[in-house]
Amino acid sequence: MLKFYYTPLSPNARRVWITLLEKGIEFEPIILKLNGDQFQADFLEINPFHHIPVIVDDGFKVIESLAILDYLESKYPTPSLLPNDAQALAKVRMVQMVTANELFPKIISLIAESPESPQFGKAVEHINIGLKFLSEIIGDRTFFSGEQLTLADIVAGTVIPFLPNLGVSLDDYPQLKNWCEQINQRPAWQKTKLNDADFEEFKRRVRFLVRLRRREMNRDNQADEHK
Ligand SMILES: N[C@@H](CCC(=O)N[C@@H](CS)C(=O)NCC(=O)O)C(=O)O
Numbered sequence: 001m002l003k004f005y006y007t008p009l010s011p012n013a014r015r016v017w018i019t020l021l022e023k024g025i026e027f028e029p030i031i032l033k034l035n036g037d038q039f040q041a042d043f044l045e046i047n048p049f050h051h052i053p054v055i056v057d058d059g060f061k062v063i064e065s066l067a068i069l070d071y072l073e074s075k076y077p078t079p080s081l082l083p084n085d086a087q088a089l090a091k092v093r094m095v096q097m098v099t100a101n102e103l104f105p106k107i108i109s110l111i112a113e114s115p116e117s118p119q120f121g122k123a124v125e126h127i128n129i130g131l132k133f134l135s136e137i138i139g140d141r142t143f144f145s146g147e148q149l150t151l152a153d154i155v156a157g158t159v160i161p162f163l164p165n166l167g168v169s170l171d172d173y174p175q176l177k178n179w180c181e182q183i184n185q186r187p188a189w190q191k192t193k194l195n196d197a198d199f200e201e202f203k204r205r206v207r208f209l210v211r212l213r214r215r216e217m218n219r220d221n222q223a224d225e226h227k
Pocket of ligand 1: 052
Protein backbone atom coordinates (compact mmCIF):
# COMPACT_ATOMS: atom_id res chain seq x y z
CA MET A 1 0.00 0.00 0.00
CA LEU A 2 1.12 3.57 -0.71
CA LYS A 3 3.01 5.05 2.26
CA PHE A 4 2.40 8.72 3.08
CA TYR A 5 4.92 10.53 5.31
CA TYR A 6 3.49 13.75 6.69
CA THR A 7 2.42 15.83 9.63
CA PRO A 8 -1.20 17.00 9.81
CA LEU A 9 0.04 20.53 10.65
CA SER A 10 1.83 21.05 7.31
CA PRO A 11 -0.01 22.89 4.49
CA ASN A 12 2.42 21.34 1.95
CA ALA A 13 1.51 17.88 3.18
CA ARG A 14 -2.19 18.74 3.32
CA ARG A 15 -2.19 19.24 -0.48
CA VAL A 16 -1.17 15.62 -0.86
CA TRP A 17 -3.49 14.37 1.88
CA ILE A 18 -6.51 16.06 0.27
CA THR A 19 -5.54 14.66 -3.17
CA LEU A 20 -5.32 11.13 -1.75
CA LEU A 21 -8.78 11.57 -0.18
CA GLU A 22 -10.37 13.19 -3.25
CA LYS A 23 -9.09 10.33 -5.40
CA GLY A 24 -10.05 7.68 -2.84
CA ILE A 25 -6.50 6.25 -2.76
CA GLU A 26 -5.82 4.02 0.23
CA PHE A 27 -2.62 4.82 2.08
CA GLU A 28 -0.59 3.92 5.14
CA PRO A 29 -0.10 7.12 7.18
CA ILE A 30 3.38 7.65 8.65
CA ILE A 31 3.33 10.74 10.82
CA LEU A 32 6.51 12.63 11.58
CA LYS A 33 6.65 15.09 14.46
CA LEU A 34 9.37 17.22 12.84
CA ASN A 35 10.98 17.46 16.28
CA GLY A 36 14.23 16.09 14.89
CA ASP A 37 12.77 12.80 13.66
CA GLN A 38 13.10 14.10 10.09
CA PHE A 39 16.92 13.92 10.53
CA GLN A 40 16.96 10.22 11.40
CA ALA A 41 19.02 8.15 8.98
CA ASP A 42 16.12 6.05 7.71
CA PHE A 43 14.08 9.14 6.82
CA LEU A 44 17.10 10.95 5.30
CA GLU A 45 17.47 7.95 3.01
CA ILE A 46 13.93 8.61 1.77
CA ASN A 47 14.32 12.39 1.57
CA PRO A 48 17.86 13.79 1.93
CA PHE A 49 16.33 17.28 2.31
CA HIS A 50 14.50 16.13 5.50
CA HIS A 51 11.13 17.46 4.32
CA ILE A 52 7.66 16.03 4.36
CA PRO A 53 5.49 15.27 2.41
CA VAL A 54 6.87 12.14 0.82
CA ILE A 55 5.09 9.16 -0.70
CA VAL A 56 6.44 5.70 -1.43
CA ASP A 57 4.26 3.81 -3.90
CA ASP A 58 5.18 0.28 -4.99
CA GLY A 59 8.70 1.06 -3.74
CA PHE A 60 8.89 4.27 -5.83
CA LYS A 61 9.52 7.37 -3.73
CA VAL A 62 8.39 10.86 -4.61
CA ILE A 63 9.35 14.03 -2.74
CA GLU A 64 8.13 17.64 -3.31
CA SER A 65 4.39 18.12 -2.91
CA LEU A 66 3.73 19.39 -6.46
CA ALA A 67 5.65 16.47 -7.99
CA ILE A 68 3.65 14.10 -5.78
CA LEU A 69 0.37 15.59 -7.03
CA ASP A 70 1.44 15.06 -10.67
CA TYR A 71 2.48 11.49 -9.91
CA LEU A 72 -0.85 10.72 -8.23
CA GLU A 73 -2.77 12.26 -11.14
CA SER A 74 -0.92 10.09 -13.70
CA LYS A 75 -0.95 6.89 -11.69
CA TYR A 76 -4.53 7.22 -10.37
CA PRO A 77 -6.33 9.19 -13.11
CA THR A 78 -9.88 8.82 -11.74
CA PRO A 79 -11.39 11.18 -10.74
CA SER A 80 -9.33 13.48 -12.93
CA LEU A 81 -7.94 16.57 -11.17
CA LEU A 82 -6.34 18.19 -14.24
CA PRO A 83 -8.00 19.64 -17.36
CA ASN A 84 -6.81 18.67 -20.88
CA ASP A 85 -7.25 22.02 -22.57
CA ALA A 86 -3.94 23.90 -22.93
CA GLN A 87 -5.17 27.19 -21.51
CA ALA A 88 -7.04 25.54 -18.63
CA LEU A 89 -3.95 23.49 -17.76
CA ALA A 90 -1.77 26.61 -17.84
CA LYS A 91 -4.20 28.29 -15.44
CA VAL A 92 -4.02 25.35 -13.03
CA ARG A 93 -0.23 25.53 -13.05
CA MET A 94 -0.27 29.32 -12.56
CA VAL A 95 -2.59 28.99 -9.56
CA GLN A 96 -0.35 26.30 -8.07
CA MET A 97 2.87 28.23 -8.61
CA VAL A 98 1.53 31.62 -7.55
CA THR A 99 0.19 30.04 -4.37
CA ALA A 100 3.43 28.19 -3.62
CA ASN A 101 5.92 30.87 -4.67
CA GLU A 102 4.15 34.19 -4.06
CA LEU A 103 1.53 33.66 -1.35
CA PHE A 104 3.00 30.96 0.87
CA PRO A 105 6.33 32.70 1.69
CA LYS A 106 4.43 35.89 2.58
CA ILE A 107 2.16 33.93 4.90
CA ILE A 108 5.29 32.98 6.79
CA SER A 109 5.99 36.73 7.15
CA LEU A 110 2.44 37.34 8.44
CA ILE A 111 3.05 34.75 11.15
CA ALA A 112 6.63 35.69 12.02
CA GLU A 113 6.43 39.52 11.92
CA SER A 114 4.56 41.92 14.17
CA PRO A 115 1.42 43.40 12.52
CA GLU A 116 2.89 46.90 13.07
CA SER A 117 6.13 46.14 11.21
CA PRO A 118 6.86 47.31 7.63
CA GLN A 119 7.56 43.66 6.67
CA PHE A 120 4.00 42.70 7.66
CA GLY A 121 2.56 45.58 5.59
CA LYS A 122 4.67 44.59 2.58
CA ALA A 123 3.56 40.96 2.89
CA VAL A 124 -0.12 42.02 2.91
CA GLU A 125 0.48 44.18 -0.19
CA HIS A 126 2.12 41.28 -2.03
CA ILE A 127 -0.62 38.85 -1.00
CA ASN A 128 -3.24 41.27 -2.35
CA ILE A 129 -1.48 41.33 -5.73
CA GLY A 130 -1.68 37.52 -5.69
CA LEU A 131 -5.35 37.50 -4.65
CA LYS A 132 -6.27 39.94 -7.42
CA PHE A 133 -4.47 37.73 -9.94
CA LEU A 134 -6.19 34.59 -8.67
CA SER A 135 -9.63 36.22 -8.55
CA GLU A 136 -9.21 37.17 -12.22
CA ILE A 137 -8.49 33.52 -13.02
CA ILE A 138 -11.47 32.15 -11.10
CA GLY A 139 -13.80 34.83 -12.54
CA ASP A 140 -17.35 33.83 -11.62
CA ARG A 141 -16.71 30.09 -11.84
CA THR A 142 -17.22 27.59 -8.99
CA PHE A 143 -13.64 26.29 -9.16
CA PHE A 144 -10.50 27.62 -10.85
CA SER A 145 -11.16 25.41 -13.90
CA GLY A 146 -14.92 25.77 -14.03
CA GLU A 147 -17.20 23.11 -12.57
CA GLN A 148 -14.41 20.55 -12.07
CA LEU A 149 -12.27 20.48 -8.90
CA THR A 150 -8.59 20.46 -9.91
CA LEU A 151 -5.16 20.51 -8.32
CA ALA A 152 -5.38 24.32 -8.51
CA ASP A 153 -8.22 24.29 -5.95
CA ILE A 154 -6.35 21.82 -3.78
CA VAL A 155 -3.13 23.84 -3.64
CA ALA A 156 -4.76 27.27 -3.28
CA GLY A 157 -7.39 25.76 -0.98
CA THR A 158 -4.82 24.86 1.65
CA VAL A 159 -3.55 28.46 1.83
CA ILE A 160 -6.18 31.09 0.95
CA PRO A 161 -8.82 30.03 3.50
CA PHE A 162 -6.31 30.81 6.33
CA LEU A 163 -5.74 34.41 5.24
CA PRO A 164 -8.60 36.03 7.20
CA ASN A 165 -7.21 34.38 10.38
CA LEU A 166 -3.85 35.99 9.64
CA GLY A 167 -5.08 39.54 9.12
CA VAL A 168 -5.80 39.56 5.35
CA SER A 169 -9.45 40.14 4.48
CA LEU A 170 -11.04 38.46 1.45
CA ASP A 171 -13.87 41.04 1.33
CA ASP A 172 -12.51 42.58 -1.90
CA TYR A 173 -12.57 39.16 -3.59
CA PRO A 174 -16.16 37.90 -3.25
CA GLN A 175 -15.74 34.95 -5.64
CA LEU A 176 -12.66 33.73 -3.77
CA LYS A 177 -14.64 34.08 -0.54
CA ASN A 178 -17.52 31.94 -1.98
CA TRP A 179 -14.99 29.43 -3.26
CA CYS A 180 -13.38 29.16 0.22
CA GLU A 181 -16.80 28.44 1.74
CA GLN A 182 -17.50 25.78 -0.92
CA ILE A 183 -14.24 23.88 -0.64
CA ASN A 184 -14.14 24.08 3.17
CA GLN A 185 -17.35 22.05 3.17
CA ARG A 186 -15.91 19.18 1.12
CA PRO A 187 -15.29 16.01 3.17
CA ALA A 188 -11.57 16.00 2.28
CA TRP A 189 -11.14 19.53 3.66
CA GLN A 190 -13.25 18.77 6.74
CA LYS A 191 -11.25 15.63 7.49
CA THR A 192 -7.87 17.39 7.21
CA LYS A 193 -8.68 20.78 8.72
CA LEU A 194 -6.73 22.15 11.67
CA ASN A 195 -8.62 22.94 14.87
CA ASP A 196 -7.80 26.19 16.68
CA ALA A 197 -5.21 24.56 18.94
CA ASP A 198 -3.47 22.94 15.92
CA PHE A 199 -3.42 26.28 14.10
CA GLU A 200 -1.77 27.95 17.11
CA GLU A 201 0.77 25.10 17.23
CA PHE A 202 1.45 25.53 13.49
CA LYS A 203 2.12 29.27 14.02
CA ARG A 204 4.37 28.54 17.01
CA ARG A 205 6.43 26.13 14.92
CA VAL A 206 6.72 28.59 12.03
CA ARG A 207 8.00 31.30 14.42
CA PHE A 208 10.47 28.84 15.94
CA LEU A 209 11.80 27.81 12.48
CA VAL A 210 12.12 31.42 11.33
CA ARG A 211 14.10 32.31 14.49
CA LEU A 212 16.29 29.25 13.98
CA ARG A 213 17.01 30.12 10.33
CA ARG A 214 17.83 33.75 11.25
CA ARG A 215 20.22 32.58 13.99
CA GLU A 216 21.92 30.20 11.52
CA MET A 217 22.26 32.99 8.92
CA ASN A 218 23.76 35.38 11.49
CA ARG A 219 26.23 32.71 12.57
CA ASP A 220 27.22 32.05 8.93
CA ASN A 221 27.64 35.79 8.24
CA GLN A 222 29.82 36.24 11.34
CA ALA A 223 31.93 33.24 10.34
CA ASP A 224 32.40 34.76 6.85
CA GLU A 225 33.50 38.10 8.37
CA HIS A 226 36.20 36.35 10.40
CA LYS A 227 37.64 34.49 7.40
N1 LIG B 1 8.95 22.34 -1.45
C1 LIG B 1 8.62 21.32 -0.49
C2 LIG B 1 8.56 21.95 0.89
C3 LIG B 1 8.36 20.93 1.98
C4 LIG B 1 8.54 21.52 3.35
O1 LIG B 1 9.06 22.65 3.52
N2 LIG B 1 8.13 20.78 4.36
C5 LIG B 1 8.29 21.23 5.73
C6 LIG B 1 6.96 21.12 6.47
S1 LIG B 1 5.76 22.22 5.76
C7 LIG B 1 9.28 20.31 6.44
O2 LIG B 1 9.28 19.12 6.22
N3 LIG B 1 10.15 20.86 7.31
C8 LIG B 1 11.09 20.08 8.07
C9 LIG B 1 12.51 20.53 7.87
O3 LIG B 1 12.75 21.48 7.10
O4 LIG B 1 13.40 19.94 8.52
C10 LIG B 1 7.27 20.67 -0.87
O5 LIG B 1 6.45 21.36 -1.49
O6 LIG B 1 7.08 19.48 -0.59
